[in-house]
Amino acid sequence: MTQTHDDAARSPHGDAAGVPVDEPAQPDRIRRTSDAIRFVASVVGLAAVMLLVSIAQQTTHGLETDIAEGTAHAPRLLLSLATLVSSFGVLAVPIAFGVERVFHKDGTRVAIALLAAAIAFGITVSLDDLVVRAAPGGVLDSLIWGGTETAPVHTDIAPVIAFVTAVGMAGRLRWQAATWALIGLAALTGLTASYASVAALAATYFLGRAIGHGTLYTVGTPNPRPSGRAVVAALERLGLRARRAARLDEPTGDAEEARVYGAVLDPRRRAGDDWDVELRVLDRDQQTAGLPYRAWRLLRLRATTTGRALRSLRRSLEQESLMAYATGAAGARTPRLVATSEVGTEAALLVYEHVPGRRLADVPDSEITDALLTDVWRQFRALQAGRLAHRRLQEGAVLVGADGHAYLTDLRAGEIAAGDLALRLDLAQLLTTLALRAGPERAVGTAAAILGEEALASAVPLLQRVALSRETRTALRHNRDLLTRIREQIVRRKPETAVAPARLERFRPRTIFSVVALSIAAYIVIPQVASLDIGTMASTANWTWVLVALGAAALTYVAAAFMLMGFVPERLPLRRTVLAQLAASFVKLVAPAAVGGVAVNTRYLQRSGMRPGAAVATVGASQLVGLVTHLLLLTLFGFLTGSTSQATQNLAPSRAVVIAVLSLGLLAGLTLTVPRVRREAATRLKSMFSGVVPRLVDVLQSPTKLTTGLGGTLLLTLSFVLCLDASIRAFGGSLPLTSVVVVYLTANAVGSAAPTPGGLGAVEGALTLALTISGLSADTATSAVLLYRLLTLWLPVLPGWGAFAYLQRKEAL
Structure with missing residues (x-):
């Protein structure tokens, strides 16, 4: 019979349970990351089944027909016997297992499993009785077999x-x-009984698994981690009898960390109050902690830069044990591994000789001497000579012993017979770790004395944030220029060092952004284009005016480039600035119209050498001038339109609108009389325009820049107006x-305020309504608006994506 945790806690000598173990109380239930991951995987599998049957209905029906024909020749007695055995056994065996678990005092897990079965039964019955009758057809036609009398999921086996x-049957x-x-x-x-199809059975499997794992994660799993007494009992079976033990680590949010206990042995091996051995406990449920992050790193980075994403308990035990023995054999100082063992079925134990001391993270800066740094580099040199990659050389992996010597610990992610890239990555990581504590000068100086300048030079191309651990990248947020300073120190010692960054990534996050943005654009564009009667529009359109509209649309990107260049004191290349505006036309498909262009231009200016604050101020100044110009033109032409054209008088603000605006203004004025609100508003406005006003002053002092900026602003509006007018005339x-x-000004204001990508929907509606009110027929207004949006929004998508990719490749975005 499988040994339980309570059995493991009993010593073969009968007294291990009496050994005092000082540790905080463990929770009764835990939420395991593995349950969440498996739930998501099951939901993805269910979605894949739905997608497969929706696009391969003939294949699924053909498979079911083959099964029906094949089983028609089977002996009736054999089929009846199989039906009888399965109908009885499919319930009897799980019930028997549940009873067995109850007798072993595992009733909580059985209760959770019964809850999951009840939820599954309710969902499957609802699907069979309600969904099929309410919504037959489509995917359901592929799930059911023989009409709506059959079931889309197997009600008997899903629970x-x-x-x-x-309930869990691992082991x-x-x-x-x-x-x-x-x-x-x-x-x-x-x-064989035509009760369910192959697709329905696959859906049943994934649905049952999803409900089971979802219930486990929601309610929590009974804590399977062995207690400290069970750990001490496992230690005694190794021939190491403990007098007392205590947990040394504090439970933290890092679920990947092992539990650490200290134990005093009988007889004592060390004088004083120190522990004799240190016990590292690897819990099975924590082996999947951090799996999504490790999987993302594995996908994003090249295989040689990362370790395994998924590790079993046995694999983790063997890997750390092998690294501990290999590190000692290589001559690097590390706590000696005494023994290893399993603790029941849910944990493993590594027994290390205890080394009194402090982690480097707990050592004050004043105590980090050059002698200590030199000793760390000596231990690292021994690792490198033995072709051992540590992969986690952070502050927690360096122990400063009471004797002042450095020890390398935390070997769980190590690798033997490592390649050159893995060894160089370790060097880059340790350089950064020590530079964060002692500064780049001391870190590089002590490393050069031990490793040599040639070895340091090999790490320069790998001094990238993406190559470092998550904790180190977090620390670098407060010291952004540290990697640059480390490179400078190395290059100063060896000027011929190659400083070009090595290519460590398979792809960058912005590549995913480009793919997702292009997919969204295609998803939006294809239905829009498919709904148009292209033949009718092409036959009725005046192509001369279409070409004029196209030229005006192209002119908008030149105008936008001049508008930006006018507010930048430095000289920007016109061609690249125009490409940046074209790239913004692609980005605005996945961001509101008022956001996408600002983000692209800000990034473009930063890549052009401008400081972030100045770049934001420059784009803010151009946007502010554009807004003021837009309002002035709207007021001016609104007055001219209302004075000269009866056809468009409905566009003038009504008395109700005037009253509403005045009421809002009065309310805002009264609100600002409250001191707290006034201070908050002043603070926000100051932060928004603190850099904009000085930038505007700089522009006003340069007539050329002022002419370029204002001219670009007016030309941008004129180009859009000409495009819309030519679309109408077409x-x-x-x-x-x-x-x-x-x-145009009215619709553009609506589109800028709309939260949809590119003002989608809002601009079309506002333009069509305004043109209809102005006197155009509904058909003409609709066709003109579609042509205008085609030229200004949809047609630039592919060129915009090309410009975006080109500028990224040239590191201009």
Whole structure:
């Protein structure tokens, strides 16, 4: 019979349970990362089944027909016997296992499993009785078999799968084999009896697994981690009898850290009050902690730069043990590994000789001497000579002993027979770790004395944030120029050092952004284009005016470039600035119109050598001038339109609008009389325009820049107005230019305020309504708006993506 944790806590001599262990109380239930990951994986599997049956209905129906024809020749007695065995056994075996668990005082887990089974039963019954009748067809036609009398999921086995998933049968192979064999037999009989299809059975499996893991994660799993007494009992089975023990580490949010205990042995091996041995406990449920992050790193970075994403308990025990023995054999100073053992089925134990001391993170800066740094580098040199990669050379991995010597610890992620890249990555990591505490000059100086300048030079291309650990990258946020200073120190010692960064990434996050943005654009564009009667529009359009509209749309990017260049004291290349505006047309498809362009221009100016604060102020100044110009033009042309055209008088503000505006202004004025609100508003406005006003003053002092900036602003508006006017004329419409200006300015204001990408929906609606009110027919207004948006929003998508990718490749974005 499998040994339980309570059994493990009993010593073969009968007195291990009496050894005092000082440790905080463990929680009764825990939420395991593995349950969340498996829940997500099951949901993805269920979605994949839905997608597969929706696009391969003929294949699924053909498979089911083949199964029906094949089983038609089977002996009826054999099928009846299989149905009887599966119907009885599929419930009897899980119930028997549940009773066995209750007798072993594991009733909480059985109760959680019963809850998961009840949830699964309710969901499957609802699907069978309600969903099929309410929404037959589509995917459901592929899930059911033989009409709506059959079931889209297997009601009999879905609760059993949820129960088995939640109750947990890890390490109990006979129970697992019997349970899943009967579930498979029940699925087979469901196929032969035309009760469920292959797709329905696959959906049933993933649904049951999802409910089981989801219930486990929501309610929490009974804590399977062995207690300190069980750990001491495992220690005694190794021939090491403990007098007392205590947990040394504080429980933290880092779920990847092992539990650490100290123990005093009988007889004593060390004088004084120090512990004789240090016990590291690896819990099975923590082996998946941090898995999403490790998987992301594995996908993003080249394989030689990362370790394994998924590790079993046995694999983790063997890896750390091997690294401990290899590190000692290489001559590097590390606590000696005394013994290893399993603790029941849910944990493993590594027994180290205790070395009194402090982690480097706990050592004050004043005590980090050059002698200590030199000793750290000596231990690192021994690792490198033995071709051992540590992979976690952070402050917690360096122990400063009471004797003043440095010890390398935390070997869980190490690698033997490591390649050159892994060894160089360790060097870059340790350089950064020590530079964070002692400064780049001392870190590089002591390293050069031990490793040599040639070895240090090999680490320069790898001094990148992406190559460092997550904790180190977090620390670098407060010291952003540290890596640059380390490079400078190395290059100063060896001027011929290659400083070009090595390519460590398979792809960058911005590559994913580009792919997602292009996918969203395609998802939005294709339905829009598909809904148009392109043939009718092409046959009725005046292509001369279409070309004029196209030229005006192209001119907007030149105008936007001049608008930005006018507010930058430095000289910007016109061609690259135009490409930046074209790239912004691609970005605004995944961001509101008022956000995408600002972000791209700010990034472009930073890449051009401008400080972040100055770049933000420059873009803010151009946006502020554009806003003021927009309002002035709207007021001016609104007055001219209302004075000269009866057709567009409805565009003038009504009395109700005037009253509403005055009421809002009065309310805002009264609100600002409250001191706290006034201070908050002043603070926000100051932070927003603190750098904008000085930038505007700089522009006003340069007539050339002022002309470029204001000219670009006016040219941008004029280009859009000409594009809209040419689009109207392309379909036989005609409006006074003042009316077109008012329509464009109004719709642009609506689009800038809309939170949709590129003002999608808001601009089209505002333009169509305004043009119709101005006197155009509904068909002409709709066609003109579609052409205008095609030229200014959709057509630039591919060129914009190309410009975006080009500027990224040139590191201009």
